[in-house]
Amino acid sequence: MAIVWASIRTHLRQQGLSPVAWLLSGLFPIALAYVARQLGREADLRLVAGVSAAAMIDTAAALVVLTVLSERQWGTLRTVAGTTRRPELVLVGRLCGVLIQTLTVVPVTYAFVSVAWGLVPVPAPAVAVAGALVLAAGVVIVMMPLVAVLVRFRYHPGMTNGIPAVILAFTGALVPLAQLPSLMRACATVLPSAWAIEAVGSGQWRTLGYGVAVMAGWALLGGVLLVLVFRRLRLRPDAFEV
Amino acid sequence: MADRWLTYAWLSYKGLYTWLNPWGYLSSRVVRPIAVCLLFLPLGGNDEAAMLRLLIGSTLLVMATDVVFGVALAVGNERSFGTLGTVIASPVGLPATLAARAFPHVVDSFLGSVTTAVIAAAVYDIPLTPGQIARGVLALVVVGVSSTGVGIAVSSVALRFRDVFLAPNIARVVLIALSGALVSAGDLPEWLGVVSGALPIHHAITYVLGVPDGRAFALVLELAVGAAWATAGYVLVGLMIRSGRRAATVDLT
DSSP states (O other), rough: OOOHHHHHHHHHHTTTTOOHIIIIIIIHHHHHHHHHHHHTSSSSHHHHHHHHHHHHHHHHHHHHHHHHHHHHHHHHHHHTTTSOOOOOOOHHHHHHHHHHHHHHHHHHHHHHHHHHHHHOOOOOOHHHHHHHHHHHHHHHHHHHHHHHHHSSSSSTTTTTTHHHHHHHHHHSSOOOOSSSOHHHHHHTHHHHHHHHHHHHHHHHHHHHHHHHHHHHHHHHHHHHHHHHHHHHTTTOGGGGOO | OEEEHHHHHHHHHHHGGGGGGGGIIIIIIIHHHHHHHHHHHHHTTHHHHHHHHHHHHHHHHHHHHHHHHHHHHHHHHHHHOOOOOHHSSSSSSSHEEEEHHHHHHHHHHHHHHHHHHHHHHHHTTTTOOOOHHHHHHHHHHHHHHHHHHHHHHHHHHHSSSSSSHHHHHHHHHHHHHHHHSSSSSGOOOOHHHHHTSSSTTTOOOOHSSSSSSHHHHHHHHHHHHHHHHHHHHHHHHHHHHHHHHHHHHOOOO
């Protein structure tokens, strides 16, 4: 647990004030909310959740790449692998740091939408708060397989740029899922963020429950991939570095 | 002369565009633009005219952002890769150098944008008339040229500061919200409408979708916006280089 806490602290110290991260989590949701509202979307909780999800996905993808690359460059994974501790915990801590950073998007978006178009009513506050947490956690957990890939394989600049855009398009962040083509709607069902947005918008615990179940599936997949990747890499410590 | 310039352009594209590996290119120049287009198109609902506008706006947006990022990387990486000093010392003028850095990205982004438009139109079954296609293609070329100026202006930041990606990301957000690509300029508040008029895409989308009488003038205005940005970019790059030389920060240490 000490490794996780230390890793969270390191992450926030290193990336907490990163200008790109603040831009993506601060300015990007404002721009998207403005566009969606001008194109006829209601200034309601679903808009807040959807736009927050969009900014979270963009921020989390960028931070995850920076995180894994910096750990590999610093050689910390190799060092930890040489001890009795598990190197996966370093990355888990960093992902928790990313989660904390992405959570800041929700109040920023809520404040902007409320100031610009009137206070957004929150009919079911408990579902909204839980939904925001599931949204942020879902966005970060979906990135776990990406973390495994970045640890295992050589990094090529730009190779992850399309991933947040694809997740965003399939999440139905800016419109209700019903307006997406059927194939995209089907893909959205395996994304926890899509369920969390719907849950926050509708105030239904049941929908949020589906989101938690899907998120658990991603966590399992990501966890297994990370364990397998690190088990393989422990045999070749040089491969931990860039 | 032209051959040599094209060779410079090709070499700079190969050497400075860090996303040119197969995975980076596929992800950044193929998958991302298509996904961005698919993200914004559903905002049109079931309204055919709105969908058509969003298809054209998203395609122009993809073109502009790809050019801005490409040029920003190509110019900014001169410093990251330690070749900026050589560029400054070479007898080739700065305008020709910047144009050579930008040209391949305009061509590359054009191809990517056309692919994006075709796939997005097919996914959402949006019909386009031959006239709209022809005007769209011409608008893409003009937006490519006008965005080059923004790309050069944005890249100047990377010649003085370490962060290559901050300025192009700010430009991307501004283009999304204010260029008129997604939100019609008429729907913007008056003062933001003025800002929008000074950005790429604003006049090009008027050319594609506007009334026939004002079309040619809209293209001229788009090119004028590009020329203004290119001039500003040239001045900014020159200032940043001079500032870097004074502070001995041309090379990253």
